[in-house]
Amino acid sequence: MQASRVVVVSPDHRFEEFVGAVDSLGLTHVSYAVGSTSWLDIAPDGVTKASALETVVSKLGIDRSQVFAAGDGRNDIDMLQWAARFGDSVAMGQADPEVQEAAGRVTGSIDEGGLLTALRERFPTLL
Secondary structure, X not given: OOOOOEEEEOOOOOHHXXXXXXXXXXXXXXXXXXXXXXXXXXXEOOOOHHHHHHHHXXXXXXXXXXXXXXXXXXHHHHHHHHHHHHOEEEEOOOOOHHHHHHOOEEOOOOOOOHHHXXXXXXXXXXX
C-alpha cells in the first residue's frame, strides 16, 4: 500500500526544535511543509494542495478564475499562490506573515469570523 500523505505531530517540541529536527532528516523526493506548530506534512514529490486544486479544476472543467482558496498554514502556501494567480486566495488573519504574503488578500482571524467574511465578499449572492 502506498501512502499519499504522512502527518507528523510532536507537541512536546518547540517550533524551532521541530524545524531543526526536520531539517536534519534530509527529506528528498517528497514534498513537505512544516506548520506553525510542531506539525509536518509529507507527501509524494510534487503533490501539494496546489497540484490537487489543479487536478480538481481540470477534471471538473471549472474555470480557474472561479477558484477560491483559504488557508492559514505553511502547508497552504503553494495553494494560496496558485489560486492567487488564477482566482481568489485568502490568508486567515492569524496566519504567519509568509502565509499572508502568499495570498492575494488577508481576512480576519478565525475568532473574528474571517473565513465567513471572505466567503461573503467572494460570493455575495450565495451567503
